[in-house]
Amino acid sequence: MKSNDDFQIYKVPATDVEALKSPLMGLFEKRRARKFFIYVQDYEENDPKSHEGLDLTKVTAREVISYVSHQYFSFH
DSSP: OOOOOGGGOOOOOOHHHHHHHHHHHHHHHHHHHHHHHHHHHHHTOOGGGTTTTTTTTSHHHHHHHHHHHHHHOOOO
């Protein structure tokens, strides 16, 4: 059985800077996470240019997750 000293708690990245510094992801994952955090940070409800074609008042959560998964977390 492992002791408590064998476990480490990691902070889950919540910003683009934290994503780049995180030991939890590889280089490609860091880049994709950073792009996603920047998209979220730059999203302006009243500026359609920042929506990347998604109107969050009209699409379902499933459509948003599908778009984000494809756009930011898959290889092209």
